Amino acid sequence: MTIAARAPISRTVPTFLELEITGRCQLSCPSHCYAAAGPTRGHGMMTGDDWRHVITEAARIGVTKVQFIGGEPTQHPDFAALVTHALDHGLAVQVFSNLYRVKPQWWALFTHPRITLGTSYYSDHAAEHDAITGRTGSHAKTRANIVEAISRNIPIKVGIIHLRDGQRTEQARAEMVALGATHVNVDHVREVGNAATAARTLPSVTQLCGNCGDSRAAIGPDGQIWPCVLSRFLHPAGNVREATLSDVFDGDTWATLVAAIPRRPQRGACVPDSCTPNEDSCQPSPGVVTACNPDSDGSDCSPAETEACNPAYDD
Numbered sequence: 441m442t443i444a445a446r447a448p449i450s451r452t453v454p455t456f457l458e459l460e461i462t463g464r465c466q467l468s469c470p471s472h473c474y475a476a477a478g479p480t481r482g483h484g485m486m487t488g489d490d491w492r493h494v495i496t497e498a499a500r501i502g503v504t505k506v507q508f509i510g511g512e513p514t515q516h517p518d519f520a521a522l523v524t525h526a527l528d529h530g531l532a533v534q535v536f537s538n539l540y541r542v543k544p545q546w547w548a549l550f551t552h553p554r555i556t557l558g559t560s561y562y563s564d565h566a567a568e569h570d571a572i573t574g575r576t577g578s579h580a581k582t583r584a585n586i587v588e589a590i591s592r593n594i595p596i597k598v599g600i601i602h603l604r605d606g607q608r609t610e611q612a613r614a615e616m617v618a619l620g621a622t623h624v625n626v627d628h629v630r631e632v633g634n635a636a637t638a639a640r641t642l643p644s645v646t647q648l649c650g651n652c653g654d655s656r657a658a659i660g661p662d663g664q665i666w667p668c669v670l671s672r673f674l675h676p677a678g679n680v681r682e683a684t685l686s687d688v689f690d691g692d693t694w695a696t697l698v699a700a701i702p703r704r705p706q707r708g709a710c711v712p713d714s715c716t717p718n719e720d721s722c723q724p725s726p727g728v729v730t731a732c733n734p735d736s737d738g739s740d741c742s743p744a745e746t747e748a749c750n751p752a753y754d755d
Contacts, residue, residue, distance in 0.1 A: 453502045453689050456656035458509055458669050461491060461522065463661050465512040466540045468574030481511060484661020488518035490681060492525050494659060497685050499529035507534040507558075509669065511661075514541070520549060527554060534558055539585035540578055547592060556595040559586060563608040564615040572603060590620045597623040654698070657689070667698055674700075 463481035498506065506526050513519055514537055526533050535550070536558040550557060561582060563569040569579035589596045598616045602609045609626060616624045657677075658669040664676035665688050677697050678688035688694055 452655075453686070454655055454657040455502065455504045457494075457498055457503050457506045458656065458658035459491065459494070459506055459513075459522075460509050460511065460658060460660045460669055461486070461513050461519070462511040462516045464515040465510055465538065466515070466575060467512070467538055467578055469572065470574055482661075483516055484663075485681065486659075486661055486663050488521065490663065491518070491522050494680050494685065495522065495526050495529060495531070499526075499531055501686055501689075503531065505532040505534065507536055509536040512538050512540070514543075514546070520546065523549060523555070527552060532556075538573075538578070539582045539589075540575070541581065542585050542588070547588070547594075550589070550594050551592060556597065557589055558597045558599065561586070561598050561600055561612055561616060562603070564611045565608055568608060586616070586621065587619060595623075596621060597625065600624065600626045602626060665694075667701060671701065 462483040464479065464483060465481070466479060468479065495506065508519070508523060510516075513535060516522070523533055523535065532554045533552075534556045539557075539559045549555070559582065561569070562572045563579070566579035569582075570576050573579075586596065586598065598621050600609055600612050600616075613624050613626060656668060658666045658671070659680055660666070660669075660672065660676075663679040663681040664672075665678050665680060665685075666672055666674060666676055674697060677694040678691065680688070
């Protein structure tokens with residue numbers, strides 16, 4: 441099926457940046473990791489100073505929020521310093537972490553009023569969760585740190601990815617709600633990265649939410665710029681090691697790339713700011729209908745899980 445490309449959008453600076461600062465992760469997630477991250481992956485070509493330069497420019501040109509993601513962003517040696525640098529420049533910060541390991545000193549950092557956490561959770565059964573992550577014991581550690589974040593009143597979004605028939609997805613959702621998590625989203629797996637390999641398919645723009653690039657962009661570990669982390673299979677719009685963010689977002693390559701992503705019909709006014717498969721669902725799993733409940737800052741990418749707030753809803 442051919443999907444017509446949307447008309448080029450006006451050239452505006454994204455207000456939300458996904459900073460994929462590393463490809464390293466303690467988990468392997470063989471069946472769905474969009475970045476194909478893992479324990480043997482590196483931090484890429486971007487240095488800590490490169491990331492600080494990006495963050496400084498981002499704040500200067502109008503970006504208001506950054507997300508630190510990976511891989512597992514806490515595996516980067518400059519993780520805490522980069523988060524602090526973003527906060528010092530007035531940016532809101534989301535740390536998307538597997539919460540497999542949280543150093544004691546990070547809890548004080550995470551309580552900053554402009555920081556939120558995001559994490560993935562797959563099942564209320566430890567064996568099923570651990571099988572999905574490829575790491576025995578990951579369920580216990582992630583769940584314990586979710587509980588710790590909630591006890592400290594740290595805002596946290598829990599993303600549950602439905603990968604297979606029989607998965608205890610709804611039980612996991614109910615468990616998180618019972619623990620006190622106020623932002624729990626369910627999404628189906630997107631066929632990019634490891635998921636595309638597992639399905640023996642090629643990644644496609646049909647897997648994207650249709651809003652990529654409108655108000656956000658992603659920067660990879662080597663400095664490449666895409667409309668979102670899921671669109672990494674597309675040719676990058678540029679590289680921050682070779683050009684400024686301003687030049688990239690004002691360039692023809694960026695405009696052409698964004699225009700090539702088909703816009704899906706929308707109903708309602710819920711507009712996402714992130715398209716991370718593990719964190720903010722941009723296309724809720726089929727059959728899930730709950731009340732529209734966007735974040736207080738309006739940044740939840742899966743605010744409703746209803747037709748009205750589903751960015752990928754098709755008539």
